[in-house]
Amino acid sequence: MQTNQLTKRVVLPALLIALNVVIARFFIIPVPMTHGNINLCDAGIFVAALLYGRRTGLIVGGLSGFLLDLISGYSQYMVFSLVVHGLEGFIVGWIGYQASRKIQISALFIGGLIVIAGYFLTDTLLYSLTPGLVGIPTNALQVLAGAVVALPLTIKLRQPLKL
Amino acid sequence: HRLDPRSKLLLSFYYIGIIFLANNWQTYLVLFLFTILAVRLSEIKMSFFIRGVRPLIWLILFTVLLQVFFTRGGTTYWSWGPIVLSQFGIVNGIYIFMRFVLIIFMSTLLTLTTPPLSLADAIEAILKPLRVVHFPVYEVALMLSIALRFVPTLMDETEKIMNAQRARGVDFGEGNLFQQMRAVVPLLIPLFVSSFNRAEDLATAMEARGYQGGEGRSKYRVLVWHAIDSWSVVGFAILTVILIWLRA
């Protein structure tokens, strides 16, 4: 008899995207002088990618980045975020899914680099080199915060999510 | 406002593309006038657009100042060590300022006039051709629409769990960055668990209602392409031609 695995492949990423949007909108830590703030959306992407692998990482990363930018009024970044966060989720999931702790940490490191590099290129392309450079520390802080939150979460979530 | 979400989305992206065409004062002026026209047509108050610029104001000023003081060329008005106030510098500073403002205005316009939900429809329509290469267009659109439907639900839930943990002595938004991040763990775990449980329930409910994947489904929502959409496309085409003609 059919089980709902197929439907869940649509629904679970959808819920994780929603959660990510909520997390990013709720936990905003103001940082002076730059884009204004950092948020925790990378934590959600990391958790999705590490717990469910590259497919979910790609979808959750790309679409939550895309939606968040529209909702928060940064729609000039929408397409770029789709690519950058999608790639971030995909790579982290690819390297870190069901891997050892050490490998997961390096996955998050690479994922973080993708975000930093991605937004550096985006800002440089859209405006000029200066905003690109200014964004680097903010984005670094944001992915670092994301990684620091995501790691304990992935350990603690295994039991309740029955993974 | 009245535009079809498909044209709004595509034209906004296109706009960001043609901003790169601007490279002298004539082209920037044309783009500026065009943007102001678009803003006027949207009937949204100017203050909303100014508000969109405000969080970025320091970054903009910083960038502009760097451009102004570190660009050489043309007449030099003033200099002090490596810092130069030159004709090119001032012109470049104005251009970069214009670019920021134009992009932010257009992005604010898209955000304010596009309900996120219509976005899911627009994306489904725009990506439809990709079905040929087996890209799951319906699934992506469904994911977006389910995600949007659950954002308010999870917002409420976040608030509720936050209150429950505050009542148990957690301080949110206090202390240093590390303490703040520790405080979110008791909140994020229940949220992930709840999202997961909701996904289980929702998947079951959807199958009970006959969902068996994107194929063979019909659509309740339809997008209507009006004459105004066609006119907007024509407008953008004319703009492109003018820009190319005026380019230095």
Add this chain to the structure above:
Amino acid sequence: MTKIIEVEHLNFRYPQTEGRPALNDVNLTIEQGEWVAIIGHNGSGKSTLAKSLDGLLPLTPDSGTIRVAGITLSEDNVWNIRRQIGMVFQNPDNQFVGATVEDDVAFGLENIGLPREEMLTRVHAALKRVRMLEFADREPARLSGGQKQRVAIAGIIALQPQIIILDESTSMLDPTGRIEVLETVRELKEQANLTVISITHDIDEAANANRIIILDDGEIKESGTPAEIFQYGERLIELGLDVPYAERLKAALRRQNLVVPQQYLTEEGLVDWLWTLHSKM
């Protein structure tokens, strides 16, 4: 009377669980147009039974047979069976798919590929019947629990099924919402000769049924009319139901050494009995 549901020797055990099976040799027949309430304490297998009828469990061929409207449930015709059955689940939020009320009602219709014109009329009609028409463009976040469950019901009747299963659909609602939903189901059942299966802990909901089935540890323990089952008094608590008020008052009077009738009385009946007694004074 036509038999609309026939279950024979149904067995089921959740994968990766030990101990007792969730369903143990369940045999059950339900007539068309019947309202059957299934009660039992938590973990007695009620929801499992409901889900199995709709083909929502990974059943194996040796699990027994389920026939719905004459169709034997199998991998190939599970989707036909689901068209005959509409299910309303417990949590109103977790079954709302569409971003607005009308989108949600249309979801099931989209799944069967109904043409859009037909959808428009059916969505309209269904919303009207659950009195949610003026909420058609509302988002679920702005609705009460009872209203969300009514939208869920609209989504079901739009598909014109023969059977509605209420899987603890009122347990998360406040009293007003509970009344709203039960009234709606009662009306629809009358109009369309639906068969209703309601899984519940609510005594008022159970009282609506023609027949109550008691499930315990995955087995059907008893089956009878509400009047028969309600006589159990205090024992009903462990079966997951409250004690009906008339029974509670009878017990209190009995403790005052008054001789009370043994058989089940409705509240109406109890008033009459007390009045007759009073008149003899």
Add this chain to the structure above:
Amino acid sequence: MDITFKDVDYTYQAGTPFESQALHDINLTIADHSFTAIIGHTGSGKSTLVQHLNALLKPTSGTVTIGERKITPETNNKHLKPLRQKVGMVFQFPESQLFEETVAKDIAFGPMNFGMSAEDAAKKAAEMLNLVGLPADLLERSPFDLSGGQMRRVAIAGVLAMTPEVLVLDEPTAGLDPAGRREIMGMVTQLHEKQHLTVILITHHMEDVASYADHVVVMEHGTIAKVGKPSDVFQDVAWLQERQLGVPETTEFAARLQKQGFHFDRLPLTEVELAAALLPQLPRE
């Protein structure tokens, strides 16, 4: 510890276009060791009201006095911890606040936030698990492996572990079956009677109000519509039914008997009271 509301107003998102007034002109005293029930429709302001009891919300005007502590609109958000420790809150569906790997750790989470040592908190956890009627071998289990009813009790244990003086419960029995409901309400009564906790209960079950509360507050559109002893408030059956709030089944049934011709000085609230009142009006064999 008495709790007093004086001229309390509360407006959500004050100063924005979305502002909406949730509480208006609340004056209320909740006495130490009392058992107060709060009834009213969804959206009547019950939940907003109780969130003022431990300063999760601060009044937009007026004063809430909790024991020694005064909460005004100007109160600083810091240093509220002692207050939060004294007023324990059990929210609706409290099982959703569980997050730790083991039941023991989750129950110990609150006390440790309020400065209890890990050792003492572990002891407290064992004690509280027993208090909510769960076996000790659950301590090292994951809370997510338990049944729904067990999870709820673990969550309540986590609140009780902070040794509050006031216990606020927002529909603690929602979604439970009758047996589960009885057990939770039995536990709450025990806490009130044996540990002398002040209990504030939001509920839709008028039976519970009749059986347990000594005070009832009826909320309507963000204001207090009625306040008093249950036996007084429930006399006005028509007033309550007009508001679709309902009355205890006994009271409703007695009102019906009264129309038939039975006589009651006051409408009874429980079937025991009703039986006693009926007895003189029925022939003895």
